[in-house]
Amino acid sequence: xxxxxxxxxxxxxxxxxxxxxxxxxxxxxxxxxxxxxxxxxxxxxxxxxxxxxxxxxxxxxxxxxxx
Numbered sequence: 001x002x003x004x005x006x007x008x009x010x011x012x013x014x015x016x017x018x019x020x021x022x023x024x025x026x027x028x029x030x031x032x033x034x035x036x037x038x039x040x041x042x043x044x045x046x047x048x049x050x051x052x053x054x055x056x057x058x059x060x061x062x063x064x065x066x067x
Contacts, residue, residue, distance in 0.1 A: 005055040009048055016044035 019041035023034045 009051045012044045012048040016041045
């Protein structure tokens with residue numbers, strides 16, 4: 001299960017990278033379309049950090065139970 005949590009972290013990070021790329025390419029063409037990608041990038045980075053902290057807590061609890 002810990003591997004699954006680790007993969008979901010990086011999935012959020014990939015969405016953030018793709019969103020930043022779309023922001024960079026669309027900004028000069030139509031800035032209004034980029035607002036949704038800005039939202040996705042911010043939420044994805046936040047979810048990445050949240051999931052990472054959650055996984056670390058989960059690993060720590062598992063480690064403490066084994067001791």
